[in-house]
Amino acid sequence: MNIYSFSAREAGIPVFAINRKERDRKLRRMDILSAAEHVFGRKGYYKATMQDIARQAQYATGTVYLYFKDKETLYFSLVEEKMRDLLALIKERTAAVRDAQEKLKIYLEEKLDFFEKNQDFFRIFILENGAAQASIDSRIATSALAKEYLACISEIMRLAQKQKLVRADMDPSQGAGIFRSISNAVIMDWLKKNMQQTLSLRQMSRFILDIFLGGARPSDETK
Amino acid sequence: MNIYSFSAREAGIPVFAINRKERDRKLRRMDILSAAEHVFGRKGYYKATMQDIARQAQYATGTVYLYFKDKETLYFSLVEEKMRDLLALIKERTAAVRDAQEKLKIYLEEKLDFFEKNQDFFRIFILENGAAQASIDSRIATSALAKEYLACISEIMRLAQKQKLVRADMDPSQGAGIFRSISNAVIMDWLKKNMQQTLSLRQMSRFILDIFLGGARPSDETK
DNA sequence: TTAAAAAATGAATATATATTCATTTTCAGC
């Protein structure tokens, strides 16, 4: 079992040790990815050194290079694999319902759960989404996965328009951007105020949806 | 006159050349800041080299160091001075009205105008606001100015609550974060879709305010 | 138990670029 947060979703590890060698290699690779997540998430790409990451993973510096070609590739793999996990979850869960509002709700819940478990990764994620120009590894901004992620939310937005849940005068990708931003702002606020103890992030999903759909105006009782 | 975007607001340049030496020095300093804005905004802090910046400013590498102690200080000065300009504008203009909705509107308009003129700076700004942890120069995240900027919007939010414009169950700083995120998302979208030609950013202010206050739901005509 | 193979090590190397500074150019006042 992996005490860090890296997911085995993509590792394809068989329960029976049909191929121990390969399995072990994948596990070690995941250890390094977890260490990288920890260090990159806290220090940012440039301030994080390969030695930091190696130490965090309890390896010597050179060992990291047996698993990843170079620093950029390590970072790229990390971002890709985490995003793939998140996207897979979201797609799987939202595909199960037809209603746009329900899809939005599920999207939010999956995302909030995911980042509650992957707080270090959230900082990486937000930076990569923040300013595509400054994307550290240009492969990320242009990756099929990044486009797919955006397309997925835009698709939900389009459906929401068809179902008259969302105003029609809003470009779906713009709507997706706004929805994403609101949820990121709330996650950021939750992280900053360190509410981990008292409140689960998932509980914010109702609030976020309210704000996105109904806005910040009071729901007219006393006006 | 400065063909770049750096503002003279803080330069305190007298119309009559009482002190040409000092004035010239300030102008050259501003040239370097403009060059830095251009390069940092496009490449990001780490990929931007001092040589890039010097070349952009039409100086030799060493000359930059006659005006700024080191790269971090150059970056810090840039961020500080631009943010000071923006904050001064916002404070000045919003102070002139009492109505919270009017304040929000003015805040938006000033911000949109500002970033329409300072597109390179927007990317820097959004990164610095994105993930405080990864703030490039730790002085920025902790600077009085950064706090003041947030406090200023939070203050408007508090007033909006008092005036029943905004729901009361929302922490003012959280509301400020959400409001900021929405506007940033819209600016980002505008930049990405390269609408400079056809549509001024300022024209988006009505839309942003609508979304923030009233949400993305259609304004019930056909339901 | 042993020897070959695989994995890990970490000191040494390569590289990139921030920063310095001896030299050159420009400028101001005479």
Next chain:
DNA sequence: GCTGAAAATGAATATATATTCATTTTTTAA
């Protein structure tokens, strides 16, 4: 035009760290 001061130059230096690789340690299988 000349001279000393100020400004600018850009090649040389310093530094940090990504990457490599000769050596050591561990594992495997007979």
